[in-house]
Amino acid sequence: MDTETSLAAPRPIRVQIVEDELIFAYDLRQNLEALGYSVTGIASSEQQAVDLAARERPDLVLMDINLGRGGDGTRAAKQVSHQLHLPVIYLTAYAGDDILQRAIEAAPYGYVLKPIQIVELNATIRAALARVEEERKTRRAERRFRLAMEAGRFGVMEFDAARRQFELDGFMESILAQPSQSFTVGHDAFLRHIEESEVRQSIDSLLLAGRMVQVCTAWRRDDGERIWLEIHASYFPEEDRVVGILRDVSERVQAEEHLRQAAVVFETTGDGILILDREQRVCMGNKAFERITGWRVQEVLGQRPDDFLHASRSGDRRRVVATDDQDSIQVEITCRRRDNSLFPAWEGLSPVIDRVGKLTHYVLTFCDISALRSVESRLTHVALHDALTGLGNRHQLDICLRHNIARAASRVDDGGFGLLFIDLDGFKNINDSLGHSVGDEMLVEIARRFRTTLRQNDVAVRMGGDEFLILLDQLRSTEDAMALCRKLLALISEPIRTSVGQTVSTTASIGIALFPEHADSADELVKAADTAMYAAKAAGRNRGAVFSQGLARRALERLQLEQGLRQAIVRGELELQWQPVIDLRDGRIIGAEALLRWNHGDSGRISPERFIPLAEETGLILPIGDWVLEQACRNAADWKAQGLEPGRLAINVSALQLQQEGYAERVGEALSRHGLSPEMLELELTESSLQHGEAVQMALHKLRALGVYLALDDFGTGFSSLSMLKFLPLTRLKIDRSFIRDLATDPNDMAIARTIAVMAMTMGLEVTAEGVETEIQRTILLGLNVREVQGWLYHPALPVGKFTELLVARR
Template identity: 45%
Template structure:
């Protein structure tokens, strides 16, 4: 590279020769001087890229003294002198020259030295520019940079560090003068732990008040520690930023948000064009408009009655200030009038321009309060405070309409107290009223906020339950109500016990209108009384049986998990060509102590709905992999293990992590694990491709179970990473006699062959089925023709037997 060079040489001929030589190299000689005094006078203003400096010069200042001046101005010096004694070198070294050439010097050596010196200078300039940019960035960002050298016990702070902290600490963690001691103890331990472990930490911390300056506040704290060879803290580097103002502003905004949210006044924030940008809950409650209803709309378009004088624009335009308040007639979303006291305010920015408007309204209608009281009396029972018959009809009609819109169910529970008439007749109406009030309180304790409790009259109560997802939920609620009601009631002078009979009717299963729902629930209640009281009954006995079955299964599953009642059986998988044993499919079984073995088709759907399938599925995967590993160790090295996966497990999002952790914990080879996913599961799982891709990345195999029973597009097979499809037993069981099953099976086999997918047939039970499938190219099978599902002991015997390789 070429540069601007200054020559300091007292021999004129030598100086001119150097000038000519340097210019022949392409450099520019900007000045030739013969004394140190002249050099330090002209050099700083000329700012040469390099100074060629002789040491013995005219005047009192020699070259080494001049070089030290140039060093202060960050101008590089290259000595070119006839002297190279030790004392001269020591003197020259003090100015950190870029080189030292001894005359006479060869032209090529001069060229190379000058070129290297200029390259070094350019590199240093680049570094200086980078450091300057970094310093400016640190200052602009308001950052304080710090470093702690544990070995040297040296703490360095740069940038805005001292301005932020108020002083410069002497160390990182010393009790008196350490940086960490300025941080509140609640935050300090997490920082110290992270730094000790050599981890990065990013957090916001609170400063303790400094005793000398009184300074405190909040810091954004980012740091990383580096451990030494012995594992102890060697070095820590970090940055801090003062966020006290930001934190205070956030606190202010948080308090303002609380006021905005909790105030009883309805508030709307408008932009400069008078369009709504935000409303508070009181505004929504008062007007009936949700925030989404009014966003970007002007209040004049929806809030005021059709009188021009009440409009936002008219009131504000008529005011000689930025404030207006007065009474206006507003209108709710449902069209009813809302007499209001309104406050309007203009919010201006620092330049005086309108930034926002604030509109606040208060309900001033005493009539509204009177109406609310009348409404309460009209729709509530005066004794218990529950809803009355008027509310009952209104509630049921609304819930029927909602159920029709959502395609959901709703239920009515009819509650009648057993033996209440006897208590009322023998102990008096006052005692009876106390008992009814207590029963009402107990009913409310059990219900959800969305449920509605009604006192129909006398000792009859009803509960309206919207959004019924599962019938067993109604049974569970009825059980809770029965338990709550039959607990001993402590009155002032009496201890009473009363039970109840509950009838349950479900819309639309049992009735389709208000009257029929009440009749159905009443009929079911009498059915409960006929069966002994202190119980509940569904309007349909078949429905009751199903609900009780599911309730029993769900409660039993919790006990089964706690008591380890689940076991695994293993269905052998064979090669159709020669009956060679290939592996096993793990099948869960539930051995219930009282009722014996419960098959999966009874409890797996309940486990899916209740969420217990997540635990059960993980248990099956871990148990099967651990067990299969023992068989690999016993000699069945190429064993293939298939495990079923539920739709809920797939939807959890972290199923690939569970599989990875299981493989790591058990040591089971990923390539020998096959996850069986139903066709319907693939249709219901979002982003199937991404999840299956992550599973495939683990090395496992993916198969579609019960293929052909779903209604998915064949593009599933084209776009998803599937390895195998399993022909469902429903197509196999009538082979080869049923022409439809023959056609479907042949189509599945042909399709699998064209897509390069492996095939396995389920439910093979006859030699004819075996022969048919083998003749058409199906490779693998499982079914009772070869073996029923085996327990662990039987599998151990099978693997240990000499004929382990054949099951045909």
């Protein structure tokens, strides 16, 4: 097959004839075919013309205007031209203006008058088809241009400076918040969308000057949304117009902003960051990487982190990452600096995936957690140690006890272990009188002495306050424990020089318990040592005691006593008895002291010497004290209602009551509630109460301001400074019965009683002697100018009813 036969012959031009005169139509067909045209068909009516053209799609339609009964050729031409987009040439014998006007509406490509000259028709057809081809090229170019604008989402603008208006076309929907279409907008209406006035003025100046505009600016749409608009425009002199494009670049601006932010984060973050390729070789690093490791990024480019950063140490958790692994990994790992020093790091490795799901890079981040591990170590120390002394705390004691118990159970040959419970004697008085800072110094020094004395495996613990426990490892006998106990007592009792230059000293009571002889659990062992400590304290303090079942029974009795005391008020077991206060000169009853009694439902009468100290220790003295105050006021109100005059009524108060906020106010409210004068009430406090600081002193001043009298009970038996009497609003001193008992036979008691009486008289204080039981005591006291006494010589403490009868009898 040769080249010529292989080339396809050109397709003949296809023409449709619309003519109602068939003879003319056939003749025309013959002439056209002779010229090489292909006639697709002949239509004789308006409808046939449209249907045939739609079916055959010819290259050109020759249309007669007057189709007779077949209709109007101009209407058919309009449909063929506008709907089917086919070129039309009119063949007609009519050329009137009205016909011509209707024919032009179809935008014909020629108008040939009959009779037709075939040469002229051929030229007209060729010219029409050439025009069609050019228009087709133009439409194709315009379509490509519009599709390109649509694909690029470009808008087109033309600015006519003379008319000061913009012609807009193209993709304007995202820019003006309305569908894309061609329209015209005024100069000011266009520029007002630009947010920044400086940019608006600059663009205006460039447009009017015919200069190039290239700008990216904030654009406010008609719906209020803010976008970023890119404008590129130039002046074309031949058109005398500024032509350019508009484009919504909000996504790009946002992406650039995100990239800038990411770059700032990359360079300023405190974490080291390395960008790795698919083979995990370093491509990039940040400043934090250089600061943390000492490596410069240029030194490690192309290397794997395992080659220079990760330290290979046994026990480290290793990170194994397969190629194309798309899972993020976080792990704690040991890293190496450039100087070969090691540091713990928290490291993360995250894959970077492109849009098609393919792994392109890894991002490795790490931070030095040395400070965190140091803090964790300190926190662990804090969690297990006392902040003041540095000794262990309760938590460490619990851990060590359970560890020793488990070890003793598994290794019988090693024997058990011991526990010492240490409580400092009188530490609260030191704390209250000398201040907490001095008390803290004592505790720190005692803890230091423990550390220098104990064995390496022994554990010293501060339970809180002035209580310590010492866990003795592998203790074999109570004799060994007592030997250490004596050594510790000697250490504790050594004087301590404080930072304020004052020397203080104290003693301790120590309880000893052994495992497994005295307990079979941690809690029971601590309880046993605590019980033994109380036994040592009860035996006189500054000594040690070993736990025994007898001590356990006494501890149980104490617990039962405490529980019974808690229920005593509810069960109505408490009672006030009144001991009269007598005027020695005439024997008159001038007052009475309320004495608390407890009638236990099962055990009968319980001595105040047993339950009052217990109430002080447990804090039960507070509700009991409130009950005593209320009951005493109620009794006084009853006697007042009966017309009896009991005189001054005294009740005892503790330091805990005086330390309560608002105690003086509650006393005033109780007196007012029962209609009593404050001068009827006298509150008796002990010398130890005066050593509880400013709170007690403030309460005393408030009580005295109410008009309540204040008496210092058992004067001379405590350790209070005599100078304190000068600053306290006391009204009475009470000489303790211990000085009255041997008043007639012991010169020392006589001297003490005389001194108290003289001192009270000098300071303007009243004096009352307690425990007067003989006539000779009465005579001596009269000689000492003591006027008021209490005691069995006159009356014991009496129940309310008996005391009432006494008042009635003496009225």
